[in-house]
Amino acid sequence: MLSSLIRRLLPALIFAAALCCLPGRLAADLVWSRATGWRVEGGVMSGISGSEGRKAVETMNKARLAEERHSEGSAISSYEKVVKKYPNSVYAPEALYRIGKLRLIRRQYYDAFDAFQRLIGRYPNTKRFNEIIGIQYRIASDLLDGKRPYIWGVFPGPTGRSTAVGYFEVVLADAPYSDYAPLCLMNIARGHQLRKETDEAIDALDRLINAYPQSLLTADAYFKLAQSHASLVDGPYYDQASTKEAVTYYEDFMILFPNDVNLSKAAKGLDDMKKMLAESKVKMADFYFYKRDNYVAAKVFYNEAITAYPDSDVAKHAKVMLTQVEAKAAGQPAPASPAAPAPKKKKHFLFF
Structure with a gap:
């Protein structure tokens, strides 16, 4: 019984093996001409035959003729019938393609996108x-x-x-x-x-730099990431998580892309963010110094302000405040703060 089953299946198996060895492509191509209509070329099968095949071709021809008459609505309707009735035929993907193109002509962008998505989803x-x-x-x-x-x-x-x-x-x-x-x-x-x-937006840019680090867009993505984080900064009195992220991305951008056209803008952005971070540390230190008389905490935050941006005016102010904190902690009078420069005298002229 087993041997008879093998004998019955052997021709089919041989045929399948032969198909696998064929060098050419088995899928058929559709070619249109006004004289002959749609015809199948370049493949061994179209997916349907007999009366069903004839009906499919007739519907495709009807759709294409309507298309050439600029009757897009009628053409779309006929192509949709092909897609629905003959989904496994060679005609269905062509019909979906033409539906998408016709929807574009009619500026029905949503329907066009959907037609093309159905095409690559099914085929x-x-x-x-x-x-x-x-x-x-x-x-x-x-x-x-x-x-x-x-x-x-x-x-x-x-x-x-x-x-x-x-x-x-x-x-x-x-x-x-x-x-x-x-x-x-x-x-x-x-x-x-x-x-x-x-x-x-930050999530999309982050995906870009991680998934496509060699892309020509990666430099712009780093720069825009820094700008996006900077836009979330509300000031020195608020949480500085976004400020720190902006500093990181500005620094990464300047290291990785030193010749980029946005380098000067990045340097300005980095300066602003470092200054903001240092100012936030000073505000915290001022709170502990003036409101809580907690000289240890004040000293910590003034030092952090100096570390955040050592060469800034904010750091200079923090160093002055440190001397006052240390004096207060030692029970000594606080040294006077440096006086602000006196305003320049206004010049007076004879007739004014």
Whole structure:
């Protein structure tokens, strides 16, 4: 019984092995001409045959002729029928591709993106994969830049910047190793910044520098990370976690990219953040010195201010205050603070 089963299966096994050894591509290509309509070329199978195959071709021809008459709505309807009725045929991916292109003509950006996403989701081995990723990226970019999608292809709708951010995430997930991936993360950050979502922008920039350290965008990402953290700083009286992060990213940027065009801006940003950090230490020290008479704590924070930015005016002030703290702690009169320079006398002229 076993031997008879093997004999029955042997031809099929031989055929399968022969197919695996074929050097050419088995998937069929679709070619359109107005004279012959759609025809299958370059493959051994189209996915359907007989009456079903004829119906599929007729529907595809009907859709393409409507497309050439600029009747986009009718063409989309016919292509959708092909996708629904013949999903396993060679016609379905072509139909989805043409739906996406027609939706773009009608400026129905959401529906176009969806059609292209259905295509690469159902047929990930499509030869148009890279082209579609590029089209989806451009749709997301247009939406982020404020292009309005049209409702029914007729009326302009509201802008879709929040949708654009989601589309960039989709492109990134579908093609994480493409040239579009770091561009997507940079645009995700830009989209969040436009919506004042700084924490989300920081997350996107952080993903960029960690996942794509060799990208040409990495330098900009470091600089924008520093700026984003700096924008969260509320002043010397508040928590300085963001200040410390900004200092770290400004320093990293200046070390890693010493020839970047933003180097002078980074140096100015670093100066501001170090000054802010030192000022926050002075405020803490002042509190313990003036309000709590805690000279030990005051001394610690004045020293931290000096360490935070040794060559700054804030550090000079902290050193003066340290002498007063030490005098108070020893029970001696505090030395007088250095007098401020007297204002220059106003010059008076004979007729004024």
